[in-house]
Amino acid sequence: MEILIKASQFILSLSLLIVLHELGHFIPAKLFKTRVEKFYLFFDYKFSLFKKKVGETVYGIGWIPLGGYVKISGMIDESMDTEQMKQPAQPWEFRSKPAWQRLIIMLGGVFVNFVLGIFIYICLMWAYGEKYLPNENLKDGIWVQDSLATKLGLQTGDKIISVDGEKVKKFSDLSLEFINGNKYEIERNGEVISKEIPEDFISQLMDRGKDAGPFLFPRYPFAIAEISEDSPNKNADLKSKDIVTAINGNKITYFDEAQAELDKYKNEEITVTVKRGNETKEVSLKVTNQGKIGVALGALSFDDMQKLGYYDLATIEYSFAAAIPAGFEKSWKTLTDYVKQLKKIFNPNTGAYKGLGGFISIGSIFPEEWSAQTFWNITAFLSIMLGFMNLLPIPALDGGHVVFTLWEMITGKKPGDKFLEYAQVAGFIILIALLLFANGNDVIRLFK
Structure with missing residues (x-):
């Protein structure tokens, strides 16, 4: 039953993000009088689970849950409809539109993802506020019971002051800051000590196993x-x-x-x-x-420990006006943290590639019991992650099309259709390789 609840939340979140992302392409395409032939949730290779034509557009649901797409006339995209590209360009086609219009159409999906993530975070701040254990309130320091924390040079009673020179506001953020960081400062017996975070720290963290839990704890009664x-x-x-x-x-x-x-x-x-x-x-x-x-x-929960007098929690309630900057700040931190992790993935020495996961990993972050707050928190994170990933300059992603369009706007030279076809194929190969690697990691972790 728990797996069903997790899977349902994952599918709901993924479907919402895909539909809204593709809507981000669909709306400006329509505004610029560009024909949209298909609007699909999931891919429909050979057949569809559902489809209905309304006007000039076929709306449908495919059977391969790897994303979704809008098929825009006169554009080399997921459909690889090269026959259409051999015909003379028509006024309603993507390739006939000015470069600035094509750029807006391509950036529409990413724009929606970022706006959606920010909007959800604003609403969460407004509806729930924030309740957390401030790191500075651990007056007697942390509890070290994990061997990884010991290898880092931490001891029970240490007070973690900063990571990479930045003070950590929330205790719950410490693990992520260590993942993204390179050095940290602690206070031990009144002395401030600086220590390096090992380059392969993420590898060591992953090698503990998926059920190992956190490596840092507050001190418990x-x-x-x-x-x-x-x-x-x-x-x-x-x-x-x-x-x-x-x-x-x-x-x-x-x-x-x-x-x-x-x-x-x-x-x-x-x-x-x-x-x-x-x-x-x-x-x-x-x-x-x-x-x-x-x-x-x-x-004991943090609420219990607050009642017992062990820790003082910070509780912040936001008006809607105050939630707006708080939501933007949360979105920015989510994005920058994700970029830091991505940079470490491309450094083999960190071992961060071991943590790259596919659909099983993403689905597993949803809770076993329904929680609206948790669901929307995860959806906001995934929306910002999806927006950034689509901006990467890889052909077959929005970012690849954006690069080619910017090149045309700067140089005045439009890349040839054959070049775009080859680039699209190359992009697909890269994406399939990444999908196989990420989901392969999931399978290996399951067997382990």
């Missing part, structure tokens, strides 16, 4: 989830959500402090102080020869 069946303390007066605050009278603020205390009392009995709601209790427990008491650590 010692909250009990449950007592193990084989625990020597299974009959003790402990309950789920109890917070251990002291061991044999020694104060415990965070879970990471508990193990050092428990190691002092192996094979002994101890007294722990637990907080249960507004009540404080003393409970006698046995410690195993491994320094364990046989309980599972409970997961």
Whole structure:
């Protein structure tokens, strides 16, 4: 059922983005009196799932879910209709229009993607505002329990000040900043220390496996989830959500402090102080020869930890007017972060190519339960990503057509139809290779 919910959200988001992107080409084409022969969601090689002709345009849904297209008369595009290009140019064809009109038609899809992403982020800021843990509010630093964090030179209690000289506003942004960054600064015992992020950090991150979780954590209280069946303390007066605050009278603020205390009392009995709601209790427990008491650590939300006084969360509510610049700022950060990651993918030494994923990877980022806020957040991100990818100067993408049109506007020389045909084929080969590589990565990760 969870897979069905994920897949449904992915298809809905993808369909919305494709239709609106192609609409971005369709509208200016119509405004400039250019004939649009087809408007398709997905590709329709050999046959269509649905099609209907309205006026001069056939609207339809194909069976290959790799995108969509509008077939504009007199344009070398996905259809590769070279026979039409052999005929004399007609006034309603794309090739007969002035270069500036052709440029607007080609940029229409990208423009819609960027505007849609910005619009969604503005609406999200207005509807939900922002609630996050400020990085500066981790007054006692981070919790290091992952070997990758240790390899980076981090220790429990470190306060991460900046990455590449920029202060990190939100704790939730730290992982992404390390992925995109080259060096970081920490405060440890009052001393500021600068460290390099290894060039192959992304490779090491990927090698941990897809279920490894984050490598950076805030420090958590010692909250009990449950007592193990084989625990020597299974009959003790402990309950789920109890917070251990002291061991044999020694104060415990965070879970990471508990193990050092428990190691002092192996094979002994101890007294722990637990907080249960507004009540404080003393409970006698046995410690195993491994320094364990046989309980599972409970997961607390940031809201829970704020109520317990561990962290102060930042909550920002926006009026619609205030949401506009906030939405633009969020969109810009999303775009710049994505560009930084793309640059690392093209550097083999980073190992970032291992993280390149296809449809399975994209589909997996949607949650197992429906959440309107999460769905629109992901859709806004994908819209901006799609807009940028289509701007890349690769033939067969909008960016390739834009480059050829700009060349014509600057030099006054229009590339020949044969050249455009060959460029389109070359672009398709590049795109198919990228698709095979990305989706191949997905398959390999599934088997791993």
